[in-house]
Structure formats: C-alpha cells, structure tokens
Amino acid sequence: MTRGSLTRSTSFSSQDNHESDSSAKFGALLAGLGIAALGLTRKSATRVAMVATGATIASFALRDDSAEQSQSSSCATSSIIVNVPRERAYSFWRDFSNLPQFMNHLKSVEVSDGRHSRWVAYGPMNKEIEWDAEITDEQENERILWQSIEGSDISMLGIVEFTEAAGKRGTLIKVNISYESPGGALSNTAAKLLGKDPSFLMRQDMRRFKALLEAGEIPTTEGQSHGPRSLLSGLFGAMNPDEPVKKNAGRSLANAHKRRVS
Amino acid sequence: MKAICWMGKEKMSVEDVPDPKILNPRDAIIRITRTCICGSDLHLYNGFMPTMEQGDIVGHEFMGEVVEVGSGVNREKLKVGDRVVVPFTIACGNCFFCNEQLWSLCDNSNPNYWIAEEMMGNSPSGLFGYTHMMGGYAGGQAQYARVPFADVGPLKIPEGLSDEQVVFLSDIFPTGYMGAENCNIRPGDTVAIWGCGPVGLFAIKSAFLLGAERVIAIDRFPYRLQRAKEAGAETINYEQVDDLVQSLKDMTGSMGPDSCCDAVGMEAAGHTLPFMIDRAKQVMRLSFDRPNVFRQCIMACRKGGTISMPGVYGGLVDKIPLGQFMNKGLTLKTGQTHMMRYMKPLLELIEQHKIDPSFVISHRVSLDEAPEMYKTFRDKQDECTKVVIDPWAESKAA
Numbered sequence: 001m002t003r004g005s006l007t008r009s010t011s012f013s014s015q016d017n018h019e020s021d022s023s024a025k026f027g028a029l030l031a032g033l034g035i036a037a038l039g040l041t042r043k044s045a046t047r048v049a050m051v052a053t054g055a056t057i058a059s060f061a062l063r064d065d066s067a068e069q070s071q072s073s074s075c076a077t078s079s080i081i082v083n084v085p086r087e088r089a090y091s092f093w094r095d096f097s098n099l100p101q102f103m104n105h106l107k108s109v110e111v112s113d114g115r116h117s118r119w120v121a122y123g124p125m126n127k128e129i130e131w132d133a134e135i136t137d138e139q140e141n142e143r144i145l146w147q148s149i150e151g152s153d154i155s156m157l158g159i160v161e162f163t164e165a166a167g168k169r170g171t172l173i174k175v176n177i178s179y180e181s182p183g184g185a186l187s188n189t190a191a192k193l194l195g196k197d198p199s200f201l202m203r204q205d206m207r208r209f210k211a212l213l214e215a216g217e218i219p220t221t222e223g224q225s226h227g228p229r230s231l232l233s234g235l236f237g238a239m240n241p242d243e244p245v246k247k248n249a250g251r252s253l254a255n256a257h258k259r260r261v262s
Numbered sequence: 263m264k265a266i267c268w269m270g271k272e273k274m275s276v277e278d279v280p281d282p283k284i285l286n287p288r289d290a291i292i293r294i295t296r297t298c299i300c301g302s303d304l305h306l307y308n309g310f311m312p313t314m315e316q317g318d319i320v321g322h323e324f325m326g327e328v329v330e331v332g333s334g335v336n337r338e339k340l341k342v343g344d345r346v347v348v349p350f351t352i353a354c355g356n357c358f359f360c361n362e363q364l365w366s367l368c369d370n371s372n373p374n375y376w377i378a379e380e381m382m383g384n385s386p387s388g389l390f391g392y393t394h395m396m397g398g399y400a401g402g403q404a405q406y407a408r409v410p411f412a413d414v415g416p417l418k419i420p421e422g423l424s425d426e427q428v429v430f431l432s433d434i435f436p437t438g439y440m441g442a443e444n445c446n447i448r449p450g451d452t453v454a455i456w457g458c459g460p461v462g463l464f465a466i467k468s469a470f471l472l473g474a475e476r477v478i479a480i481d482r483f484p485y486r487l488q489r490a491k492e493a494g495a496e497t498i499n500y501e502q503v504d505d506l507v508q509s510l511k512d513m514t515g516s517m518g519p520d521s522c523c524d525a526v527g528m529e530a531a532g533h534t535l536p537f538m539i540d541r542a543k544q545v546m547r548l549s550f551d552r553p554n555v556f557r558q559c560i561m562a563c564r565k566g567g568t569i570s571m572p573g574v575y576g577g578l579v580d581k582i583p584l585g586q587f588m589n590k591g592l593t594l595k596t597g598q599t600h601m602m603r604y605m606k607p608l609l610e611l612i613e614q615h616k617i618d619p620s621f622v623i624s625h626r627v628s629l630d631e632a633p634e635m636y637k638t639f640r641d642k643q644d645e646c647t648k649v650v651i652d653p654w655a656e657s658k659a660a
C-alpha cells in the first residue's frame with residue numbers, strides 16, 4: 001500500500017466487521033459462565049493473543065493476511081458525542097500529549113513544537129514502536145489531520161473532526177486512524193497473532209475520552225478488593241479484548257495467583 | 263476487612279479481603295454501618311446472572327460514614343465524617359443521561375461498558391456488586407466500600423433518624439416508589455402488584471401515596487400477603503385461585519386493573535405449562551428469565567393501561583403475548599431505579615413521619631450469619647422479608 005492509498009482510506013466509512021445478531025451473542029452467553037460472556041465478542045480464535053497487547057496499533061495486519069504481503073495496515077473509525085463545548089474537546093485532543101490518557105496502546109506522545117510530536121506505542125512482544133508525526137492540516141475547533149513523517153517504521157494517518165451535536169448535546173467527534181507497517185517494525189506473523197478489530201478498540205478509546213472530559217476521570221475497578229479468585233477468573237481477565245496494554249501485569253492468566261488474597 | 267463474596271452458584275462466603283482504596287480522584291471510602299440483602303442478590307445467588315466472577319464482593323444496599331475522600335470530590339457536597347446512604351446505581355453527574363435525571367443510565371460509570379454494549383446495544387450505569395457486565399464494582403456487604411463519583415450519589419442523613427429508618431433509601435424504597443410512579447396512577451385507579459417482597463411492599467405504600475384508590479397484591483406466602491394487607495392492599499394468593507387473570511377481572515368489574523406492576527422479575531414461580539418450559543430452559547441456561555408474571559400483567563391489564571416493571575430481567579424471553587400488548591394499547595415502563603431522583607424527596611417523607619421504611623425488616627444479623635440468610639431469604643423461611651446486616655456485630659452463633 002502506498003501512502004496515497006492510505007490517505008484515501010480516511011473517509012468515515014463504516015469499517016465495522018459484520019457482527020452477529022444479538023441472539024447469537026446470547027447463544028455464546030448461555031454457556032453460563034463469565035468466560036462465555038467474553039466469548040461473544042469479536043471473531044473468536046486469536047483473542048487471547050490479541051489481549052497480549054490489545055491495541056489498535058498492534059492490531060493491524062489482520063485485514064489482509066496473504067502470506068506474500070510484506071506490509072500490513074489497519075484502519076479504525078469511531079464517533080462519539082461528548083457533552084462539552086467544541087473548544088474544550090478540540091483543545092484537549094490538540095494537545096497530543098493527552099492522547100495516552102485514553103488511548104491504551106500509546107505509551108507517550110511528546111510534543112516538540114506546534115506541529116511535531118514523537119509517538120511511542122506498545123507493540124507486540126513487549127516491543128515499543130516509535131515514530132515522529134506532524135500535523136499536516138488543522139482548522140481550529142473543527143479538524144486535525146496528522147501523519148507520521150516520511151521514512152518512519154510505521155505509517156500513521158489520523159483525522160479527527162469536531163462538529164456541534166444535534167440537540168445541543170455537546171460535540172460530535174469522528175475519528176479515523178490508519179496504520180500501515182512496511183514490514184519493518186512487525187513481522188507479519190507476529191502481527192497476525194494480534195488483535196483484529198481496531199474499530200472496537202478505538203471505540204473503547206473514545207469512551208475513555210468521553211468519560212475523561214465529562215466526568216473528569218475514567219471509571220475503573222483496577223486494584224479493588226476481592227475474595228479468592230479461581231483460575232477461570234484469571235482467564236476472564238486475560239480474555240478481555242479491552243485489556244489496557246499498559247497494565248498487563250497482574251491481569252494475565254500467568255499472574256492469576258498474584259491476584260488472590262488468601 | 264470482612265466481606266461477603268460470591269464464590270459460585272449458591273455459595274456466598276465471608277472472606278478476609280484487603281480494605282478498599284481510593285482508585286480515582288472522585289472516590290470516597292465509606293465505613294459501612296448497615297447493609298442489606300436484596301431480592302436482586304438472589305438472582306446472583308441462584309446463578310442466573312451472567313458475568314459474575316468467583317471472589318466478587320456482593321451487596322448494593324448500604325450506608326455508613328465517610329472515612330476518606332479523593333482529591334476530586336467536591337468537599338461542599340461530601341466530607342469525612344458525613345453520614346450517608348449510598349445509592350446502588352453509580353452515576354457521574356455530568357453526562358446527557360445524568361442531566362436528564364436518568365441516573366441508572368449514566369454513560370460514564372461502567373468500566374466494562376463494552377460487555378453490556380454487546381448484549382444490549384448500550385450500557386446502563388455501573389452498579390455495586392452486581393456482575394462484571396454492570397461494571398464489576400466491589401459491593402457493600404462488607405465493612406468498608408469504595409464509592410466512585412462520591413459527590414453525586416451519597417445522600418447525607420440528618421441527625422435524629424436511625425440507620426434502619428433510612429438504609430432502604432439505597433434501593434428498595436426508591437425502587438418501590440418508582441415502580442408505583444411508573445404505573446402512571448391517576449386518582450381512583452386500581453393497581454395490581456405482583457410480588458409482596460420488599461419491592462412490592464414499598465410499591466403498595468407508594469401507590470397509595472400517589473393516589474391509587476385500590477391496590478391488589480399478589481403472592482403465595484401468607485406472611486407476605488399479611489404484610490401487604492397491613493399496608494392497605496386487597497390480596498390474592500395466586501396458588502389458591504384457578505385463573506389469576508380471571509380473578510383480577512372479577513375484582514374489577516371485568517375491566518382489569520388500570521396498572522399492573524411486576525415486582526417479581528426473572529425468577530417468578532408458577533405451575534402452568536409455559537412456566538415449566540421457561541423453568542427448564544433456565545436450568546439448561548437456554549434462557550435467563552421466567553417471564554410468567556409479565557405475561558399475566560399483559561393479559562390482566564385494562565385496555566390502554568400501564569405496566570410497570572421494577573422486577574429485574576436478564577435477557578431474551580419467549581412467548582410474550584406481544585399482539586395482545588399491542589392490540590390492548592398498553593404502555594410499559596421499566597428500568598433500574600433512577601435513584602438520585604427519589605432519595606431526597608423520600609427522605610423528606612421519612613422525616614415527616616409519612617412512612618417508616620423499617621417496617622419491612624424481619625432479620626438483623628452479623629456478616630458471619632449473612633451467607634446462611636441468603637438461603638433463608640431465598641426460600642422465604644422463618645417469615646423472612648428483609649435481612650439487614652450490621653457488619654461490625656459479633657456473630658451471635660457460638
């Protein structure tokens with residue numbers, strides 16, 4: 001894929017993969033246990049692996065997996081209404097150093113000047129991926145377009161749009177982020193093992209963005225008390241497709257025993 | 263601290279767990295002085311609610327004293343030392359839904375939003391101690407609890423009122439009240455209420471407060487029907503009538519009750535054929551719910567009437583007489599209770615001595631005795647209506 005084709009893919013077309021109808025989801029649930037409830041998401045199979053990093057960025061490659069392909073790409077879209085004025089939503093996003101607060105796959109974004117920033121993301125196999133990005137177009141309180149600079153290990157193109165939501169409900173935010181790996185940073189096989197629905201992960205990012213702006217914090221239960229867990233519960237956590245990659249310690253199956261108290 | 267944990271179907275146990283910590287800026291920690299077992303907890307106990315994990319701390323009806331507040335809590339609204347009742351729904355106070363007073367539908371309080379979103383299209387608010395789908399928050403059948411968005415939910419209690427008078431503001435009193443409000447009562451109306459548990463009993467009292475002329479209460483346990491009678495209702499023991507719907511029509515000049523309230527929910531008892539099929543499906547985990555009460559509500563309700571459903575359901579149900587519902591022009595109102603809408607006005611009713619909610623209490627126990635009380639309450643033994651727990655009491659049993 002060339003950068004040109006990547007650019008074309010930034011229109012807000014719905015990229016969601018066909019989801020099974022709700023009764024099928026229920027079918028999965030009916031197996032009774034919480035595990036089953038988690039089994040109803042995504043297209044199954046590689047989920048556990050996906051959790052290992054669980055990130056949008058780490059999830060590319062799965063859309064076209066022909067063996068010959070030496071590069072891979074993913075495109076995530078989402079939209080959400082946030083009950084704050086447009087200026088607030090825009091300025092929070094415009095300061096890219098805020099993004100890791102709600103985008104779980106990002107470790108940090110350092111803003112070097114008005115247009116340039118350095119991005120560090122959690123990649124597969126505990127590898128970190130870094131690149132530089134620049135803002136290529138922006139319209140205050142309306143739109144930001146940014147992209148990785150030529151020659152980076154990863155090509156990224158992001159566009160976010162802010163419009164007034166109907167009915168004075170705040171700001172409608174639409175975002176589309178595409179990643180493309182020209183083979184370097186990720187081997188195809190590694191990438192294939194990872195998550196597969198970037199738009200799902202993006203939706204979770206956007207939920208966190210909304211909570212952060214509306215409620216001032218992201219709801220969590222990480223670190224709360226509980227009684228003795230079973231091995232099954234460890235799996236429950238490990239299978240969570242929204243697993244924050246930052247905090248993977250203590251959530252994986254291997255660490256299930258550490259979460260027990262007695 | 264000590265806490266009651268769900269350890270599997272029909273297994274509740276008292277466990278020693280770490281004290282809760284502040285995890286988010288708007289959290290507070292409450293030292294619990296009274297906590298209760300709810301009919302909703304029985305759905306967990308019986309294993310009918312998906313997404314429970316072994317070790318989850320249960321309980322969502324609690325009150326106590328604020329012992330710690332996070333840096334983001336508005337101190338004018340809540341500070342250390344305040345005595346508060348905590349609502350079972352968790353709400354941020356700032357989203358569209360909170361602004362619309364639809365507190366149990368808050369958009370920002372469920373960390374596991376996606377699970378509920380997969381199942382229902384969107385997620386309701388987070389709840390204390392009530393499945394991972396509803397947030398997986400540790401509950402309040404414990405000595406301490408962490409309360410998120412603590413400057414929104416907890417209601418300060420003035421001096422002079424005992425814990426037992428106000429603790430039910432945490433759930434069942436507002437729930438019964440909203441159940442009655444959702445009946446859309448006009449003066450002179452007749453309201454039929456299925457279930458004379460705590461929710462049903464509060465719905466009966468509230469229906470009268472809201473102007474109902476007659477309330478007909480339905481259950482099968484004589485001691486519960488007796489309580490309904492004391493609250494002013496006419497009663498029907500559904501096990502002693504051939505055809506409940508016909509009985510209701512006979513009592514209302516063939517019209518049917520103006521409103522029907524399902525205060526039973528997903529675990530309705532029964533003996534009809536559709537019930538047997540529901541029951542079998544539920545046991546096989548093909549369905550969560552036994553909607554026979556809801557079916558009866560549709561059949562009994564007068565044309566153009568309203569059905570209110572405070573009873574909790576889990577998912578898909580079969581054989582709902584939808585054509586009947588449509589052709590009779592009925593209205594259905596339901597939902598988890600929008601707690602913060604009702605807590606303050608209902609506290610005022612208590613202060614004005616218009617109602618003393620402690621009338622529902624049948625058992626007062628310690629935490630150690632609580633797991634056993636799940637069974638007693640479930641099986642309606644020992645005339646059990648409502649169990650209140652003092653988490654600091656020494657166990658009576660040697």
Ligand SMILES: NC(=O)c1ccc[n+]([C@@H]2O[C@H](COP(=O)([O-])OP(=O)(O)OC[C@H]3O[C@@H](n4cnc5c(N)ncnc54)[C@H](O)[C@@H]3O)[C@@H](O)[C@H]2O)c1
Nearest residue numbers: 301302437457459460461526527530531572573574598599
């Ligand atoms: N909407 C909410 O926010 C909310 C809050 C609290 C409780 N609830 C729900 O309300 C319901 C009642 O709670 P509770 O604490 O009173 O429980 P409970 O178990 O004490 O009472 C239920 C009563 O229903 C009766 N019953 C069972 N089958 C019946 C039938 N076929 N016809 C008539 N009566 C029947 C039982 O005999 C029992 O007395 C539960 O489903 C609970 O989950 C909802």
Ligand SMILES: [Zn+2]
Nearest residue numbers: 300301302433
């Ligand atoms: Zn309850």
Ligand SMILES: [Zn+2]
Nearest residue numbers: 354357360368
């Ligand atoms: Zn809210």
